[in-house]
Amino acid sequence: MNRKQLIKEIQKKRSFLCVGLDTDLSKIPGHLLREKDPVFEFNRQIIDATADYAVAYKPNIAFYEALGPKGWESLNKTLEYIPKDIFTIADAKRGDIGNTSSLYAKAFFESMDFDSITVAPYMGVDSVKPFLEFEGKWVILLALTSNEGSKDFQLFGAANGKPLFQEVLEKSSQWGSPENMMYVVGATRGEKIGEVRKIVPDHFFLVPGVGAQGGSLEEVAKYGMNRECGLLVNSSRGIIYAGSDHNFAQAARNEAGKLQQEMEALLDMYL
Numbered sequence: 001m002n003r004k005q006l007i008k009e010i011q012k013k014r015s016f017l018c019v020g021l022d023t024d025l026s027k028i029p030g031h032l033l034r035e036k037d038p039v040f041e042f043n044r045q046i047i048d049a050t051a052d053y054a055v056a057y058k059p060n061i062a063f064y065e066a067l068g069p070k071g072w073e074s075l076n077k078t079l080e081y082i083p084k085d086i087f088t089i090a091d092a093k094r095g096d097i098g099n100t101s102s103l104y105a106k107a108f109f110e111s112m113d114f115d116s117i118t119v120a121p122y123m124g125v126d127s128v129k130p131f132l133e134f135e136g137k138w139v140i141l142l143a144l145t146s147n148e149g150s151k152d153f154q155l156f157g158a159a160n161g162k163p164l165f166q167e168v169l170e171k172s173s174q175w176g177s178p179e180n181m182m183y184v185v186g187a188t189r190g191e192k193i194g195e196v197r198k199i200v201p202d203h204f205f206l207v208p209g210v211g212a213q214g215g216s217l218e219e220v221a222k223y224g225m226n227r228e229c230g231l232l233v234n235s236s237r238g239i240i241y242a243g244s245d246h247n248f249a250q251a252a253r254n255e256a257g258k259l260q261q262e263m264e265a266l267l268d269m270y271l
């Protein structure tokens with residue numbers, strides 16, 4: 001999916017919601033464990049319940065890898081089930097020497113048909129470029145993550161006084177363009193989102209950290225929205241585990257609907 005199509009979906013749905021499919025067998029309703037593929041069955045019902053509010057789905061690959069070959073099968077089925085007008089993100093946080101990155105890219109963009117993949121920037125340009133060679137696909141580079149430990153390196157001043165995240169943004173924004181690169185910026189970072197926005201005014205941000213991690217959607221919009229929205233705000237546990245029994249899909253729909261309504265109000269306010 002290209003940038004124009006993504007923006008059109010945001011305008012059509014009045015939403016910049018990304019639903020995180022972090023599907024954990026120990027958390028899904030017990031009755032689904034009797035299904036042949038409980039992970040896919042859970043995802044299928046979540047997708048059916050939230051697709052009219054979501055502009056993106058983000059399976060975190062760890063939850064599928066952890067289940068071995070069966071997990072990869074559930075992931076593939078889920079990806080194929082997601083409606084084609086909804087943006088897909090493989091949250092895999094890959095990146096390695098060039099020839100290895102090329103194969104990671106092939107795995108997620110060719111063997112599977114994800115629109116985008118999250119990539120760690122810290123091995124530098126040759127580890128990221130191979131992902132950018134796929135026409136119509138996106139790299140979502142970690143810039144300022146939502147976790148407490150992001151302070152250890154990303155906010156740490158480099159020799160020239162700039163924090164690492166700033167160096168990452170300035171350098172990496174030369175590698176691709178707002179048509180094929182986005183940045184991960186945590187919702188828990190408040191005003192810092194505004195600092196990131198100043199450095200990369202046009203790029204989309206993937207923003208995890210609302211819901212279970214306590215980030216504020218209002219702050220994200222205030223500091224991070226640009227004239228084309230420029231945001232995909234993710235919630236995983238806050239949506240998919242909103243209910244714990246036979247009502248789980250309806251409960252997820254209610255949570256997704258609440259976020260969509262807040263997003264619509266923010267779009268009205270800022271755009």
Ligand SMILES: O=c1ccn([C@@H]2O[C@H](COP(=O)(O)O)[C@@H](O)[C@H]2O)c(=O)[nH]1
Pocket residue numbers: 020022060091144145146147184185186208209210211212213234235236237238
């Ligand atoms: O900085 C980051 C980067 C990625 N994540 C991932 O996003 C989701 C968040 O899940 P919640 O349940 O909504 O907290 C999860 O897959 C993380 O691995 C992140 O949280 N922060």
